[in-house]
Amino acid sequence: MGLLEIIEYLPKYENKWDYFVENESMNGTFLQTRRFLLYHPEERFEDCSLLFEEKGNLVAVCPACVVKEEGKKIFYSHLGSSYGGLIISPRLNRLEKVMELINSLETYLKEQGFYKCILKPTMNLLSNPRQDLIEFCLSFCNYIEYKELNLYLDYEFYPEDVVSAFSKLKKRLVKKCNNEGIELRRLNEEKEISIFHRILCRNLKKYNTIPVHSVKELIDLSRRFPENIQFYGAFLSVNMIAGTMVFLFPKYKCAHTQYLAADPDYSSISPMTFVYYSMAKKFKEVGYRYLSWGIATEHLGEKINYNLMNNKEEYGSRHILNHVYEKQFI
Incomplete structure (x- = not known):
């Protein structure tokens, strides 16, 4: 693992998370804030959201919940919102850094016993710049890509x-x-x-x-x-x-x-x-x-x-x- 530190989400990070998503990320929306996700009853989802820090600075988050499939754990980002996915800082939007982010996530998920990862990224109308780099890196890392047509x-x-x-x-x-x-x-x-x-x-x-x-x-x-x-x-x-x-x-x-x-x-x-x-x-x-x-x-x-x-x-x-x-x- 490189310089990225993965931190499991706790309620004490709520304000930090929401500020990053709404003010510092290139592809975050209110739909990925804790304030939005918390409208769900606490028992509806088992949260497994993650924060990613680089040298003590928050550079990415991933809202997620645990889904069980035949007793196996799926990291699902996120069932409680239209969009989840990897929400990143613009300074992380470089090929090597995005690849490190994905590899760090995968290493963590395997260590935690997840057998599958599902990501529903923000649509590109809600990202500045577009998420072409993230999409390329996910495909390069052998993620299966499904497509829906939006008008x-x-x-x-x-x-x-x-x-x-x-x-x-x-x-x-x-x-x-x-x-x-x-x-x-x-x-x-x-x-x-x-x-x-x-x-x-x-x-x-x-x-x-x-x-x-x-x-x-x-x-x-x-x-x-x-x-x-x-x-x-x-x-x-x-x-x-x-x-x-x-x-x-x-x-x-x-x-x-x-x-x-x-x-x-x-x-x-x-x-x-x-x-x-x-x-x-x-x-x-x-x-x-x-x-x-x-x-x-x-x-x-x-x-x-x-x-x-x-x-x-x-x-x-x-x-x-x-x-x-x-x-x-x-």
């Missing part, structure tokens, strides 16, 4: 009149929603977030699934991160008929729609189109560079949701890869 808007190449980038169908639907008098409002009250969650549950029921987050967790997250997590609803008169939960990353001038849902009873007027339109318009107006719609693939890229892909492409979206890396040691 997003890049406002540097997007028209001032956002509707002009939409397909003919989406243009017609936006006009229809405007004629119906649908309005977008930010949701601030717990009651409003609860109504949005009910719409989300109804929306997902047709796929025989439920939201990852309970309504209690959504409300908790909105309190913990009022500047990073926002809710918006599309209203027809006093009735909420669609909505979205949005993650904001001001450091990277990027917003991401975590949930998008519409009440099935109002599908004839397509309020979901109005939400897409409103988000595209809003984040261009506030000066963001990117708006991410999320992935349109499933099962680590093995399946394409063609309907969802086509829907998101009709807003003038571009494509970017999300990666997951896996390596088995034994």
